[in-house]
Amino acid sequence: MLKIFGSFVLFLYNMVTRTERIRVLWNRFIEEATLIGVNSIFIVGIVSAFIGAVTCIQIAYNLTNPLIPKSTIGYMVREMTILELAPTITSIVLAGKVGSSIAGGLGTMRITEQISALEVMGINSTSYLVLPRILASMFMFPLLVILAMALSILGGYLAGTLSGVMAPQDYIEGIRTDFIPYNIVFALIKAVVFAFLVSGISAYKGYYTEGGALEVGAASTAAVTNSIIAILLADYVLAAVLL
Amino acid sequence: MIEISNLEKSFDGNQVLKGISCTLETGKCNLLLGGSGTGKSVLLSCVVGLMKPDLGSITFDGTVYTNSKVDIRQEIRRKIGMLFQGSALFDSMTVAKNVEFPLQMLTPDMSLEERRDRVEFCLKRVGLENAGNKMPSEISGGMKKRVGIARAIAPNCTYLFCDEPNSGLDPATSIKIDELIAEITHEYNITTAIITHDMNSVVGIGDHIIFLHQGKKLWDGNKEEILNAQVPELREFIFSSSLVRAAKRVEEEDGPQGLEHLAAEPLSEV
Numbered sequence: 235m236l237k238i239f240g241s242f243v244l245f246l247y248n249m250v251t252r253t254e255r256i257r258v259l260w261n262r263f264i265e266e267a268t269l270i271g272v273n274s275i276f277i278v279g280i281v282s283a284f285i286g287a288v289t290c291i292q293i294a295y296n297l298t299n300p301l302i303p304k305s306t307i308g309y310m311v312r313e314m315t316i317l318e319l320a321p322t323i324t325s326i327v328l329a330g331k332v333g334s335s336i337a338g339g340l341g342t343m344r345i346t347e348q349i350s351a352l353e354v355m356g357i358n359s360t361s362y363l364v365l366p367r368i369l370a371s372m373f374m375f376p377l378l379v380i381l382a383m384a385l386s387i388l389g390g391y392l393a394g395t396l397s398g399v400m401a402p403q404d405y406i407e408g409i410r411t412d413f414i415p416y417n418i419v420f421a422l423i424k425a426v427v428f429a430f431l432v433s434g435i436s437a438y439k440g441y442y443t444e445g446g447a448l449e450v451g452a453a454s455t456a457a458v459t460n461s462i463i464a465i466l467l468a469d470y471v472l473a474a475v476l477l
Numbered sequence: 478m479i480e481i482s483n484l485e486k487s488f489d490g491n492q493v494l495k496g497i498s499c500t501l502e503t504g505k506c507n508l509l510l511g512g513s514g515t516g517k518s519v520l521l522s523c524v525v526g527l528m529k530p531d532l533g534s535i536t537f538d539g540t541v542y543t544n545s546k547v548d549i550r551q552e553i554r555r556k557i558g559m560l561f562q563g564s565a566l567f568d569s570m571t572v573a574k575n576v577e578f579p580l581q582m583l584t585p586d587m588s589l590e591e592r593r594d595r596v597e598f599c600l601k602r603v604g605l606e607n608a609g610n611k612m613p614s615e616i617s618g619g620m621k622k623r624v625g626i627a628r629a630i631a632p633n634c635t636y637l638f639c640d641e642p643n644s645g646l647d648p649a650t651s652i653k654i655d656e657l658i659a660e661i662t663h664e665y666n667i668t669t670a671i672i673t674h675d676m677n678s679v680v681g682i683g684d685h686i687i688f689l690h691q692g693k694k695l696w697d698g699n700k701e702e703i704l705n706a707q708v709p710e711l712r713e714f715i716f717s718s719s720l721v722r723a724a725k726r727v728e729e730e731d732g733p734q735g736l737e738h739l740a741a742e743p744l745s746e747v
Contacts, residue, residue, distance in 0.1 A: 252547070255585060347565035354525050354638075355579050356554035 242438050249360040249368075262366035263373075270332050270367070270433075271374030275381065281327050282382035285319055286311060286389030294399040304400040308408020311390035313417070320382040321421045322469050325428035328375060329461035333436035336367055337457035340440030341450035349441070364437040368430060375429035376422045383421070424472050431464040478503045479524065479636065479668055484533035486519055493519045494530070495692040503538075504666045505684035506659050508673055512714060516692045517672045518640060524670065525557055525638055526550060537636065555583050558629025560639040560658075564621035566613040572624050573609035576600060579632045599627040603657060619650040623657070630661060637662065639671040643678060651675065655682045676718045679703060688714070 253259065293307045340363060343349050352359040387409060394400045436457035443453045479501040486494040493516045501507040501524075509517045522528040524535055526542070535542045537553050558579075566575050576596045580587055587595075600606050603623040608616060616624070622642055629637055639658060643651035659682040662669040671678065679686060683700035690710045698706060703715065716722055 254582070258582065346563055346568075347561045348567055350527055351559065351561060351565040351567075353527060354554065354557055354559045355582065356551045356557075357582055 241442075242434070245360065245364075245438050245441065246434065248358070249365050251361075252358045253361040253365065254358065258362070259366055262362065263370050266366045266370035267374050269335070270328075270370050271377060274328060274331055274374075274378060277327060277331060278324055278378045278382050279385050282315075282320060282324065282386040283389035285323060286315060286386030286391075287393030289314055289319065289386075290390035290394045290405075291397065291399065294394065304404040305408035305411060307394060307400055308390070308405040309411045310408075311394075311405075312387055312409040312413075315383055315386040315390070316417045316421050318469075320386055321379045321424040321428065322465065324379050324382040325375065325425065325432060325465050326462055328371075328378065328429075329432045329436075329465060330458050332371065333432045333457045333461045334454040336433060336436040337440035337443075338450055338454045340364075340437060341443035341453045344441065344443045345446055345450060360441065364441065367437055368433040371429040371433035372426050375432075376425040379421060379425040383418075420472075420476055423476065424469065427468050427472060428465050431468060432461040435461045435464055478538060479670070480534075480536040481520075481524065482534045482536070484520065484523060484535070485531045486516075486523060486528065487531055493692050494523070496533070497689070497692070497694050498533075499687050499694050499697060501668050501670050502685050503668045504663060505669070506662050506682045507668070507670045508679060508683045508686045509670060509689060510673060510679060510683075510686055510714070511689035512674060515689045517689055520689070521638055521640060521670065521672055525559060526554055555632070556635040558632070558634030558637045560622065560625040560629050560637070560642055562640045562644050564613070564618075564625040566621055566624055566628070568613050570613075571609065572605065572611050572613065572616065573600065575613070575624055576609075576627045576631050579628060583632050595631060599631045600624075602630070602661070603627045618645050619647075619654065622646065622654050626654075626657060626661065630665070633665075635667055637667050637669040639669065641672050641674075643673065643675045648677065651677060652681060658682065659684075674714075676715065676721055679715075690714075 290307060290311050293310050297304075297307060340349070343363070349359045349363070352362060391402070391405050391409075394405050395402045439453045439457040439460070440450075443449050481500070482498050484494050484497045485492065497516075497520060509520060511517050519528065523530045530543060533543070537556075540549065540553060542550060542553050566572075567578065570578065573596050576599050577592055580592045580595060584592075596609070597606070600609055603626050605620060605623050605627065608620060608624075613621060613624070637658070642654050642658060646654065655678050658669060658671065661667070671682075673679065680700050680703075683703065685699055686697060686703055687694055688696040688706075688708070688711045696706055696708045696711050703711070706712065706715075716725065
């Protein structure tokens, strides 16, 4: 375990030493940001909207006490979404989509000697291939989390009002009650940390793939599994430290 | 010229290279010949810097590569072009972009127009002037090898390394690839090292042949000398080829004229 951690740290160290020219990295960053961010909007949108809707319906189902105002449902949807569901569930979804793509892509490049080709040319392959992926993830995950927050709250609104569980003004009142701006900052910090973990772990797993197609599949699976475990551990640590 | 001196490399206690010393000569096709598992690929990986040898030294035109500073190693690496066994083309880029890639990365001062001209020249040199817009998945194995060669020579490499350039190709295409590598080597006077176990390559382009066996260099010479070499392992390797055995038998039965007659016959009659 310690050996793997040391190897991971060295991997990251190699990535930031002898980096390629800024212009090259910028172009790669834009490419990766498009792949990681823009191509994930649909899945993040669908997942977050439905999670918001289901959260709203289930809270309403449990809040049967007439003394508790209906606006509490909106308040709870907002708090759950911002603090936990948007950053964590979005990152877990992205671990599946982006993490497997990074590990699979790098793994394939490794077994088809494309990484060796870069190295022979004198190009730092970790800097060229991995650094832009990690930076693009750290930039795009928070944006996707913001989108997830908005769509999740909107999903809750639509589910709550269209199903007749609550009036629109109750929901609006709920999501505006006792708002703490720091919660948004906390969620975005989580998104950046999760992005680093997902992209870093997936890149590490893919970069050091050995063997053939079977091993590339195994590396992708391991990347997703390890990323999700890392997200959950980091989620607890960040909550304990920052809240 | 590349000088390899007393090179050793082990993996988990298994010594793959056992003190190999040899010279890869400039302007010649230097063939690294040997059976599977004799250490050819490991030797090449050490020379191009993909692996670090345990012992020994590698010198590129007087500059020591092993254990030198990163800047020196980078400088040498930028003079290296390599054709990989599976071509190792970047599958997200078109053929032209693959050839342009090392120029873009290694020669930032080159203008876009100069780069495009160079790409066009290199693709034309390998006979692929009309394939620039194709993706690697859309071209044949032989074409991929040609693109690999074009990419390797694009930045005016001084050293060209080819890892089994004939693997997976039909004999006719193999010969064309061999001839192309030989032409480029002689035309640009570069140092070329080719890993092979193809006897067609040996007798076709073997300006300098190094025979490896169980991690050791057993023989070196050229294509004229190899058939008469008196090293048992080398003779066993050469004459395990049915074609070479058949040629030898014809020579023994009918003399040199028999071989000439055989070579002159159409392939369908052989």
